[in-house]
Amino acid sequence: MPFAVPDACTLPTAEQPLRLAEFDDLFATAVRRIEPITDTHARMRLTGPHGLTATVRDLTARETECCSFFTFTVTTEPAADGEALTLDVEVPAQHADVLAALTQRAGTVSARTMP
Template sequence: MSFEMPDACTLPTAERPLRLAEFDELFATAVRRVEPVTAEHVRMWLTGPAGLAETVRDLTARETQCCSFFSFTITPGAAGNGEALWLDVVVPAQYTDVLGSLAQRAATPALP
């Protein structure tokens, strides 16, 4: 599945496949549910081992540095073992296609 990076993304072109692979790994291992809220807002339920929240915080912070149009909010959730959290992703209206592509990747991740 392809993913078009918008011109507003300042991540160097050579680094983009690596960042996308990081998201794909997160999606394949931790995303359990993807819920579109609006065209500009998607909510994801993630579960995983201890350290999941820190991994998500690190990845989303780095993504926000190069793609400032993304707004990520992490809310802890209840899990039996390990960690669980909600990840809300919000974009301005002109980036709904990017968010839609990201949500589709999260809902149908490619396993390594």
């Protein structure tokens, strides 16, 4: 599934498919719900094994280093087993299309793994 990388991204071109694969893995294994809040703000609910929060924090921190227009906020939630969290993703208005593409990809990838 193609994903247009914005010009503002400073991640080397050779590394972009690897980063996208990391996000796809996260979307496929952990995303349970995606809630568009506004054109510039989306919320994802994730669940997974212990270590999920650390994985999400690491991935989003690295993404912010190359695409500084993203603001990721991770909020942990109570979970009976494993970990649960909310991931808020915000962008400035000029990057609303990037957020839309990201949430569409998350929805598509996570839907392929849901029963």
